[in-house]
Amino acid sequence: MKPNPSIIDRLVGPSGRLYGPWPTVGVSTAIFGAAYLCGINRNLLYLSMLLSVAIMMSVVLRRGWAALVGLGVCAFLACVPAKVAELGTLYPAPRDRPGAENMWVTAIGEGETWTYEFTLAGLVKIAGNADLTGFLYIDGRNLSGLVVSVQGEALEGGPFIVKKNGLDHIAIPLGNPKAGTVTVSLRGAPQAAPRIFHGPEVHGSSVYGDAVWLEFTSGQDRKIYEATRTMAASGGR
Amino acid sequence: MQPAQQKSQGIPNDPIGQPGGNPPRNPVQLILGIGLLGVMLGVFLSYARSSVDWEILQTKHYWSAEKWYYGGYAAQYFETPKGYETFISEGLCNYTNMLALQEQLPAGRARHPVQGFPGTERLATPFLVSALLHAPGESANAWGAFWQANVLLWILSVYLAYKVAALFFADRFSPWFAAIFVALYPALTVTFNAIKQQPLGTAYLLLGMYLFEGRLGKAGLPFKAVALTAIMFFGQFADGGWCFLAAFIFLRAWWLPGRERWATILWLGAAVGVSGLWLAWLRSLYHLPSVTHALGFSFGRMLGESWTMLASWFSGADVSQLWFLNLSGATFFSVFWPAICEGFLSIHAVLLIVAVAGLFFVPRTRMFTVLVLPMLFVGHLGTIMAGWLFYYGYASFPAAVMVILAASGVLGRLAGREGLLPRAAALALAASVCLTFTDLKKQAGIYYGQGAGYYRRNVEVRYGNETEPVDY
Numbered sequence: 289m290k291p292n293p294s295i296i297d298r299l300v301g302p303s304g305r306l307y308g309p310w311p312t313v314g315v316s317t318a319i320f321g322a323a324y325l326c327g328i329n330r331n332l333l334y335l336s337m338l339l340s341v342a343i344m345m346s347v348v349l350r351r352g353w354a355a356l357v358g359l360g361v362c363a364f365l366a367c368v369p370a371k372v373a374e375l376g377t378l379y380p381a382p383r384d385r386p387g388a389e390n391m392w393v394t395a396i397g398e399g400e401t402w403t404y405e406f407t408l409a410g411l412v413k414i415a416g417n418a419d420l421t422g423f424l425y426i427d428g429r430n431l432s433g434l435v436v437s438v439q440g441e442a443l444e445g446g447p448f449i450v451k452k453n454g455l456d457h458i459a460i461p462l463g464n465p466k467a468g469t470v471t472v473s474l475r476g477a478p479q480a481a482p483r484i485f486h487g488p489e490v491h492g493s494s495v496y497g498d499a500v501w502l503e504f505t506s507g508q509d510r511k512i513y514e515a516t517r518t519m520a521a522s523g524g525r
Numbered sequence: 526m527q528p529a530q531q532k533s534q535g536i537p538n539d540p541i542g543q544p545g546g547n548p549p550r551n552p553v554q555l556i557l558g559i560g561l562l563g564v565m566l567g568v569f570l571s572y573a574r575s576s577v578d579w580e581i582l583q584t585k586h587y588w589s590a591e592k593w594y595y596g597g598y599a600a601q602y603f604e605t606p607k608g609y610e611t612f613i614s615e616g617l618c619n620y621t622n623m624l625a626l627q628e629q630l631p632a633g634r635a636r637h638p639v640q641g642f643p644g645t646e647r648l649a650t651p652f653l654v655s656a657l658l659h660a661p662g663e664s665a666n667a668w669g670a671f672w673q674a675n676v677l678l679w680i681l682s683v684y685l686a687y688k689v690a691a692l693f694f695a696d697r698f699s700p701w702f703a704a705i706f707v708a709l710y711p712a713l714t715v716t717f718n719a720i721k722q723q724p725l726g727t728a729y730l731l732l733g734m735y736l737f738e739g740r741l742g743k744a745g746l747p748f749k750a751v752a753l754t755a756i757m758f759f760g761q762f763a764d765g766g767w768c769f770l771a772a773f774i775f776l777r778a779w780w781l782p783g784r785e786r787w788a789t790i791l792w793l794g795a796a797v798g799v800s801g802l803w804l805a806w807l808r809s810l811y812h813l814p815s816v817t818h819a820l821g822f823s824f825g826r827m828l829g830e831s832w833t834m835l836a837s838w839f840s841g842a843d844v845s846q847l848w849f850l851n852l853s854g855a856t857f858f859s860v861f862w863p864a865i866c867e868g869f870l871s872i873h874a875v876l877l878i879v880a881v882a883g884l885f886f887v888p889r890t891r892m893f894t895v896l897v898l899p900m901l902f903v904g905h906l907g908t909i910m911a912g913w914l915f916y917y918g919y920a921s922f923p924a925a926v927m928v929i930l931a932a933s934g935v936l937g938r939l940a941g942r943e944g945l946l947p948r949a950a951a952l953a954l955a956a957s958v959c960l961t962f963t964d965l966k967k968q969a970g971i972y973y974g975q976g977a978g979y980y981r982r983n984v985e986v987r988y989g990n991e992t993e994p995v996d997y
Contacts (some may be wrong), residue, residue, distance in 0.1 A: 313748075313751065330631040330812060331630070331631075331632075332807065333625075333630055333632075333807050333810075333813075334626045334627075336758070336803065337626075337759060337762065340758045341755075341759060343751060343755035343775055344736065347741060347752050348736070365656055365659060369628075370527060370627050370663075371629055371658065371664035372623045372624050373667060375621055399952055407989070407990055408987075485853075489611070489986075490602045491986075493608055495602060496988065505981065508982030509982070511984075512984070513986075513987050514986065515989055516989055
């Protein structure tokens with residue numbers, strides 16, 4: 289044998305001896321049954337889980353006092369609910385509910401222009417690298433009807449679209465810009481209703497709510513830029 | 526003196542020591558003990574205390590904008606004591622389901638249903654976290670309780686790996702090796718800040734192995750049946766834990782003596798059946814969501830389709846329009862299984878080499894080595910059910926447990942030999958295994974799909990006009 293059993297081994301006691309596991313099983317069943325019958329806790333799902341835990345506990349805790357402590361904890365868990373704060377409505381992910389085309393996206397309204405100003409701080413470190421690639425990425429639905437302006441140059445979204453996890457994914461190459469500001473504007477083509485995916489990036493108390501971002505990659509370095517949206521009504525679409 | 530706990534039966538005894546004997550000591554044991562403490566301290570300080578949630582990072586677009594969002598993108602953000610945070614939508618139900626578990630009203634009057642995909646199959650997480658929330662002061666930060674649960678799960682897994690190895694190997698070193706490998710194992714170290722707790726299923730497998738091998742061996746049949754039923758019942762909420770454990774016990778039974786083998790298989794079948802009925806009753810009472818229902822998956826249909834495909838294949842017919850294991854044509858053989866094996870090899874190559882060596886030199890390790898492939902298949906059953914072509918590293922954890930135990934047995938045998946060379950070799954091999962586990966960026970790439978190649982060494986995120994970037 290191992291001459292120095294650990295503290296935990298001493299706590300749970302040697303196997304095969306004991307006072308038997310049945311008293312623990314019986315007492316725990318009585319506790320949960322009483323909690324149910326007295327109306328303290330009528331959640332059969334939770335009580336069932338607790339009972340199975342109590343039975344497993346009876347396999348491990350062989351010393352009488354340890355089993356009593358375990359039973360006390362189980363009784364406490366059965367009778368006293370934990371305080372859990374509500375989160376509000378939880379929506380399923382789009383792919384969990386096929387056809388939920390309007391979930392998790394916001395449509396660019398008729399006559400609206402969404403503008404993002406990306407400040408390219410820190411890009412100078414990799415700006416001169418030959419292998420630098422930069423992309424403007426936009427995720428959403430129906431993006432073939434999206435008109436994207438990058439530094440004032442207007443582009444149709446359609447030619448840049450690939451499918452990504454059921455969504456339209458636009459990747460517009462940005463070349464090798466110098467550090468500064470990149471201004472991106474989005475608007476819908478006539479009769480089109482492009483919808484931009486919610487991609488909430490949050491940092492501290494700031495929220496960057498749309499899946500519109502810049503990515504620059506060179507070797508093992510990648511720089512991501514997030515910007516908040518400003519919205520304006522545009523005339524003459 | 527009485528043995529502290531019985532050794533597992535039915536596997537050839539290790540020649541270096543009999544169960545219940547007093548195996549020799551040597552300085553390697555002290556080195557391994559200090560090594561385990563050092564590894565746990567290092568993991569805690571470097572990984573656990575880091576605030577990076579690797580899964581939500583992968584879910585975002587930092588590493589894989591080219592292809593897709595993994596696991597459902599975060600659609601909501603919440604105010605937490607640390608400011609606004611987003612959480613992966615697939616795991617978020619682990620929070621909201623705490624409300625369902627803390628209801629005290631009967632099923633028909635409950636305000637909070639169990640929800641999410643997969644909600645029911647991961648209920649053990651909200652159960653564990655809500656238990657922690659009963660402690661004084663905990664309710665102020667429920668998100669912090671997830672982190673605490675992950676740390677506890679990690680410590681428990683390390684302890685159980687030690688105990689399970691001690692049940693199978695009579696030397697003094699194998700348990701330490703197993704504990705060190707599990708302490709560093711990426712499925713646990715990349716998930717300290719996660720709310721999904723994917724390693725829970727494998728931690729449950731370790732718990733079940735410990736209970737089955739170490740605590741239920743001498744129990745009477747009635748209690749064994751009741752305990753196995755309870756273990757299988759709770760395991761149905763533990764991220765596939767019941768399935769991993771049932772597969773292990775079933776396969777392990779073939780190393781038991783004749784009558785005990787059939788009794789074990791019989792009782793296991795009864796326990797799975799009764800626990801399934803228990804859950805089915807609760808499903809009907811609470812309208813619990815089900816992964817198989819959500820996916821429209823049926824085992825019977827899959828087996829029928831697979832049989833038809835195999836029969837057609839062997840007769841030389843075109844199988845491209847048929848299905849095998851929920852994948853079209855021969856995709857399972859040509860794409861899925863090679864991807865799973867490649868992903869598994871990328872992390873466990875050294876461990877596998879050591880385990881395979883044990884097939885020839887350490888008979889007691891053979892069972893675990895033989896079980897690696899079946900457990901790899903069982904671990905990835907969830908992906909097969911969904912029909913996804915994707916390698917999830919944490920789904921390989923059950924197989925990893927087998928290879929870790931086998932390799933630990935071999936290394937323990939080496940470490941117990943006389944002479945400096947075998948002992949140094951054991952420690953060097955263990956160190957090389959540990960090194961493969963330590964690069965979390967690479968591991969996160971492997972663990973959350975897409976492959977390590979998508980992960981960049983230096984990632985910097987600039988938010989709006991903030992002057993300081995965030996580095997990963």
